[in-house]
Amino acid sequence: MILVQLVADGLLLGAVYALLSSGLTLIWGMMNVVNFAHGDFVMLAMYIAFVAVTFLHVGPAVFVPLAALMLFGLGVGVYFALIRHVMRGPMLAQILSTFGLGILLRYMVFWVFSANFVSLPNRMAGGVLAIAGLRLQDSRLLAGLMALLLTVGLHLMLTRTAFGSRLLAVAEDRTAAMLVGIRPDAMQALAWGIGAACAGVAGALIALFFYISPLVGDSLVLIAFVTVCLGGFGSIPGALVAGLAIGVIESLSAWFIGAAWQDVVVFALFLLALWLRPQGLMGKA
Amino acid sequence: MKTRVPLVLLGLAALGLPFVLHEVYYQRVAALVVLAAISASAWNLVGGYAGQVSVGHAMFFGSGAYGALLAYTVLGWPPIAGAPFGIAAALLLAVVVGLPTFRLQGHYFSMATIAAAELIAIAVGNWKLVGGAAGLMGPAAPRSIADLSFRSPLPYYYIFLLVLTILLLITARIERSRLGFYLRAIRGGERAARSLGVPAVRTKLAALLVSAGFTALAGSLYAVMIGFVDPESGLGLLVSVQMVIIAALGGAGTLWGPLIGAATLIPLEETTNAFFGGSGTGATFVVYGAIIVLISRFLPGGIAELWQLVRSRRRLRAA
Numbered sequence: 175m176i177l178v179q180l181v182a183d184g185l186l187l188g189a190v191y192a193l194l195s196s197g198l199t200l201i202w203g204m205m206n207v208v209n210f211a212h213g214d215f216v217m218l219a220m221y222i223a224f225v226a227v228t229f230l231h232v233g234p235a236v237f238v239p240l241a242a243l244m245l246f247g248l249g250v251g252v253y254f255a256l257i258r259h260v261m262r263g264p265m266l267a268q269i270l271s272t273f274g275l276g277i278l279l280r281y282m283v284f285w286v287f288s289a290n291f292v293s294l295p296n297r298m299a300g301g302v303l304a305i306a307g308l309r310l311q312d313s314r315l316l317a318g319l320m321a322l323l324l325t326v327g328l329h330l331m332l333t334r335t336a337f338g339s340r341l342l343a344v345a346e347d348r349t350a351a352m353l354v355g356i357r358p359d360a361m362q363a364l365a366w367g368i369g370a371a372c373a374g375v376a377g378a379l380i381a382l383f384f385y386i387s388p389l390v391g392d393s394l395v396l397i398a399f400v401t402v403c404l405g406g407f408g409s410i411p412g413a414l415v416a417g418l419a420i421g422v423i424e425s426l427s428a429w430f431i432g433a434a435w436q437d438v439v440v441f442a443l444f445l446l447a448l449w450l451r452p453q454g455l456m457g458k459a
Numbered sequence: 460m461k462t463r464v465p466l467v468l469l470g471l472a473a474l475g476l477p478f479v480l481h482e483v484y485y486q487r488v489a490a491l492v493v494l495a496a497i498s499a500s501a502w503n504l505v506g507g508y509a510g511q512v513s514v515g516h517a518m519f520f521g522s523g524a525y526g527a528l529l530a531y532t533v534l535g536w537p538p539i540a541g542a543p544f545g546i547a548a549a550l551l552l553a554v555v556v557g558l559p560t561f562r563l564q565g566h567y568f569s570m571a572t573i574a575a576a577e578l579i580a581i582a583v584g585n586w587k588l589v590g591g592a593a594g595l596m597g598p599a600a601p602r603s604i605a606d607l608s609f610r611s612p613l614p615y616y617y618i619f620l621l622v623l624t625i626l627l628l629i630t631a632r633i634e635r636s637r638l639g640f641y642l643r644a645i646r647g648g649e650r651a652a653r654s655l656g657v658p659a660v661r662t663k664l665a666a667l668l669v670s671a672g673f674t675a676l677a678g679s680l681y682a683v684m685i686g687f688v689d690p691e692s693g694l695g696l697l698v699s700v701q702m703v704i705i706a707a708l709g710g711a712g713t714l715w716g717p718l719i720g721a722a723t724l725i726p727l728e729e730t731t732n733a734f735f736g737g738s739g740t741g742a743t744f745v746v747y748g749a750i751i752v753l754i755s756r757f758l759p760g761g762i763a764e765l766w767q768l769v770r771s772r773r774r775l776r777a778a
Contacts (some may be wrong), residue, residue: 208566256756263759265512266707267567273700274751277744284741388741392696396577403570434585441578448571449559 175307176280180425181272182308186318188421190376193321194394195401196328197372203408204345204365205261207268211252211276213395219245219377220386221283227294234316234382241378242371249370253363261362276391284388291385317379324375325417328368329410341365345408393437400444473620477613487612492672492725493619494681499705500626501673504666506703507711508639510619510646511561511663514699515572518556518579519671521694522679525583528595528688537605538597538686542679550668551673552579557667561660564649573696580694594689607683615684622680623718626673631714633669641668646712662741674702708754710763719762 198212209215219241226237252275259273301312332338343351344361351358384390401420405412420440427439477486502516526545527538534682560571584592601608609615632641639663644652653659682688692698709720728747735742758764 202566206566208569243703256752259756260759263755264711265510266506266703266711267755267759269512269514269569270704270707271752271755273704274748274755276748278752281744281748282739285745289741384466396573396696399570400574403567407566434581437582438578438585441574444574445559445571445578448567449561452562452564452567 176429179308181343181422182310183314184422184425185418186310186421187425188418189318189322189325190379190417191397191401191421192325192414192417193372193379194376195398195405195417196325196410197369197376198398199402199408199410199413200328200332200372201369202402204259204341205362206407207257207261208399209271209273209369210269210281210395212369212373212398213374213391213393214276214279214340215245215248215391216377216380216394217283217386217391218279218389218453219374220247220289220381220384220390222374223378223381224292224294224386236379238320238375238378238393241374243374245374245377246367246371249366249368250363252370253366257366258359258362266362280388280391287388289388291387293385294310294381313382317382321376321379324372325410326412328372332410396437397440400440404444404447470624477616486616488726488729490612490616490619490684492721493616493623494677494684495701495705495725496718496721497607497619497623497626497680498674498677499671499702499709499721500623500630501677503706503711503713503717504630504633504642504670505663507706507713507716508642508646509663509666510712511667512569512703513554513572514696514703515574515576516670516674516702517575517694517696517698518552519549519674519679520678520681520698520702521579521583521690522546522552523675523680524682524688524693525589525595525677525678526595526675527682529589531597532590532595537603537607538683539605539607539679542569542676545679546672546675548653549671549678553671554664554744557664558660561663570744573699576694576699577696580696583694584690590689592690594687594692596738597686608686612684615680619680622673622676627714627718629669633666634714638662638665644711689711704751705753708751708761710761713761716761716763723762 194212194216197215198209201207201209222244223234223237223242226232226240230236255277256271257268260267303310303312303315325389332341340351340356341361341364343354344358348358351361380394397420401413401416404416404419405414423440423443424436428436432441476489480486480489498516498520501514501519505511506513506516523542523545526543526548527541527599530536530541531538556572556575560568560575565573585587587594598606598608607614607618633642641652644655644657645659645662649659669680678693682693685692705720705724706717707720708724710716711720711724726746727750728743731743731746754762760767
């Protein structure tokens with residue numbers, strides 16, 4: 175029974191990881207840029223949730239869309255102000271720019287809110303749902319299900335709509351996309367907006383059950399990197415499968431080996447997987 | 460021989476710098492600049508010349524730092540005597556981590572190196588024997604000269620300068636050697652290089668071994684000077700990233716780039732620290748982050764690019 179409980183907890187957490195990583199993989203796959211500030215986008219969204227709850231006294235129904243919207247704006251802004259210019263440069267300039275951006279965001283928040291850990295009040299989805307002998311925290315259930323829904327929705331949007339086709343067309347071949355009348359700049363800006371919005375929603379959802387601090391993005395972004403590498407760059411179904419798997423692995427190893435070692439297990443399995451399949455589990459060779 | 464003149468001047472300036480900077484604070488910053496230049500130059504061999512962007516060099520730096528302080532805490536030796544062990548551990552790590560990850564391309568390689576370094580950092584943080592999360596301390600008071608525990612930053616400055624000079628000489632030598640051409644060929648396109656008979660894996664491993672050894676030495680020197688290391692300061696992600704940022708800022712894959720980067724970034728960090736009153740407020744890193752973003756936005760090839768821009772303009776005008 176404990177095993178089922180652990181797997182269920184892991185799947186719920188994994189769904190949030192999947193959404194978090196979908197944003198990263200979208201940007202990564204579309205323009206081969208790794209956003210090292212992605213974890214800081216998540217952190218920013220957590221603080222948006224915190225401020226919205228503390229000062230505006232609103233619930234998740236308001237602060238989740240609010241975080242998504244604000245992060246969307248940030249993503250588009252970052253694209254036009256920064257990414258568009260460094261995209262054609264060497265890979266190092268890209269790493270430098272997004273990492274610098276991450277440091278900038280992280281310490282701006284640090285400056286305003288200090289390094290203290292904060293968290294949302296417990297009454298926010300603080301109940302426990304008991305079904306079939308499983309005990310699931312409402313906050314994690316809400317976060318997991320919403321994340322799962324949005325990840326699948328994002329995948330459908332990319333594969334089933336004209337807008338998604340335009341995005342993928344730019345990813346496939348920029349010049350050819352221009353020839354058929356698609357503006358790559360607009361598409362890439364939207365990809366950054368959507369990618370950041372994914373981080374925004376994931377952050378607002380994680381805030382429901384996780385501590386909030388300026389440096390919280392660091393550990394989350396590493397998990398997201400692993401998820402994206404395992405799933406293959408640009409693959410949302412890959413991110414979903416890898417995210418769920420990592421959630422379950424973390425949950426199991428935290429129980430059987432100890433919480434301090436859960437990330438070690440994830441990283442070790444990741445290295446092993448890369449060694450066996452250098453292009454990711456679902457990536458193209 | 461004409462080209463040697465600026466070099467000699469630079470060397471003299473470096474040797475004479477402490478006589479101009481009388482204050483201990485500035486001398487300390489100068490020592491830290493040289494130390495950062497050592498690790499960034501070492502990173503540059505793999506990350507710059509070969510274009511294999513490792514974001515896990517903290518594992519080598521940490522090997523050196525932990526090797527030095529473990530020699531003191533476990534064996535009671537002077538910390539610097541632990542440096543060879545630290546370097547040996549780093550070389551071993553380089554082979555163990557390098558061989559499997561060198562098959563990976565581009566971002567995959569970066570991510571694998573991050574994961575490997577992070578794995579080691581967490582493991583060390585949970586391992587009591589090597590200090591766990593609390594870290595290790597060096598000798599509280601110098602027992603003999605061999606402890607290399609000085610109140611003035613000057614001895615450190617000159618030791619670091621000596622190591623940096625050796626490293627830059629080796630790098631310059633590699634630059635002009637067959638190995639240097641191989642490395643740049645690999646950066647240009649690994650498949651093409653292989654097809655022309657470049658032994659890619661062996662070449663990358665050779666560069667990584669030199670790089671890891673010197674990064675570990677930088678770690679040992681750091682531990683000797685600071686007298687303390689914990690998983691965050693020795694093995695943390697920021698340690699790796701700082702090497703990348705310094706080299707990229709100055710100009711990766713150039714001999715002087717890492718030195719320029721260190722001479723820019725470290726004083727900047729210290730000045731903003733002093734200006735905003737300690738690193739406690741976070742304002743320091745806001746400035747730090749903003750400047751990194753601005754440089755990558757306007758000078759994607761690093762500060763060294765500025766020099767090339769000026770030179771090519773001048774050449775155009777002459778023509």
